[in-house]
Amino acid sequence: MTADEELAERLGRSIVLVGLMGSGKSCVGRRLAARLKVAFIDSDAEFEAAAGCTISDYFARFGEPSFRDGERKVIARLMEGEPKVLATGGGAFVDPETRARIKDEAISVWIRADLDLLVKRTSGRDHRPLLKTGDPREILARLMEARYPLYAEADIVVDTTDEPPEVTVAKIIDQLAILSEPKA
Ligand SMILES: Nc1ncnc2c1ncn2[C@@H]1O[C@H](COP(=O)(O)OP(=O)(O)O)[C@@H](O)[C@H]1O
Ligand SMILES: O=C(O)C1=C[C@@H](OP(=O)(O)O)[C@@H](O)[C@H](O)C1
Ligand SMILES: [Mg+2]
Numbered sequence: 001m002t003a004d005e006e007l008a009e010r011l012g013r014s015i016v017l018v019g020l021m022g023s024g025k026s027c028v029g030r031r032l033a034a035r036l037k038v039a040f041i042d043s044d045a046e047f048e049a050a051a052g053c054t055i056s057d058y059f060a061r062f063g064e065p066s067f068r069d070g071e072r073k074v075i076a077r078l079m080e081g082e083p084k085v086l087a088t089g090g091g092a093f094v095d096p097e098t099r100a101r102i103k104d105e106a107i108s109v110w111i112r113a114d115l116d117l118l119v120k121r122t123s124g125r126d127h128r129p130l131l132k133t134g135d136p137r138e139i140l141a142r143l144m145e146a147r148y149p150l151y152a153e154a155d156i157v158v159d160t161t162d163e164p165p166e167v168t169v170a171k172i173i174d175q176l177a178i179l180s181e182p183k184a
Contacts, residue, residue: 004173008036010180014079015172016086016102018093018151019111020143021128022121024160024168028111029087031169039084043092047074055089059129072098079105090143094150103153107179109172110154115141117162155179 017025033040156175
């Protein structure tokens with residue numbers, strides 16, 4: 001068994017990634033799960049599979065409140081079963097019920113990034129409906145203000161800069177190892 005697999009076993013709980021759009025939850029989550037040899041699940045992808053349409057289409061047809069209801073239900077279902085790495089959508093941890101569930105049942109990791117980096121990392125694709133309603137930088141800045149105090153409730157905070165995803169994964173593993181150490 002590798003040291004990473006031993007770490008996953010010691011933790012014995014799912015690892016849930018939270019943070020703003022573009023912080024890298026989906027990208028880093030997949031790589032983290034591969035290192036820990038556990039399943040990787042992305043709540044946005046699961047939502048789309050359950051809804052039968054993209055998140056953008058869902059927002060356009062049913063609106064954000066309906067998306068949030070569905071997201072809450074999907075995450076409750078995904079939290080069941082074997083420990084895994086779960087990448088959430090950026091708004092998931094803002095929901096009080098989902099936040100309580102994650103804090104109760106899993107290890108939460110906030111991937112924190114500054115505004116410039118978030119703008120840069122979200123600029124390439126247009127699958128995020130919230131960023132299409134105005135200037136992405138202004139929207140992300142507003143969301144930072146509203147959400148950072150809530151993301152701060154996560155068990156672990158990892159700062160990501162302009163670095164390869166593998167570096168962010170290594171930072172998370174270091175923090176998880178510290179968390180898993182027996183208390184003296
Ligand atoms: N260190 C890094 N961590 C995560 N993503 C990175 C990193 N460096 C570059 N990226 C890129 O930034 C984007 C992050 O997007 P994504 O993983 O979808 O974020 P989120 O799921 O948090 O919205 C991806 O295109 C990814 O390739
Ligand atoms: O921050 C948000 O409210 C959202 C983030 C998105 O996921 P990512 O954070 O993975 O981009 C997706 O769930 C949806 O577009 C809404
Ligand atoms: Mg994502």
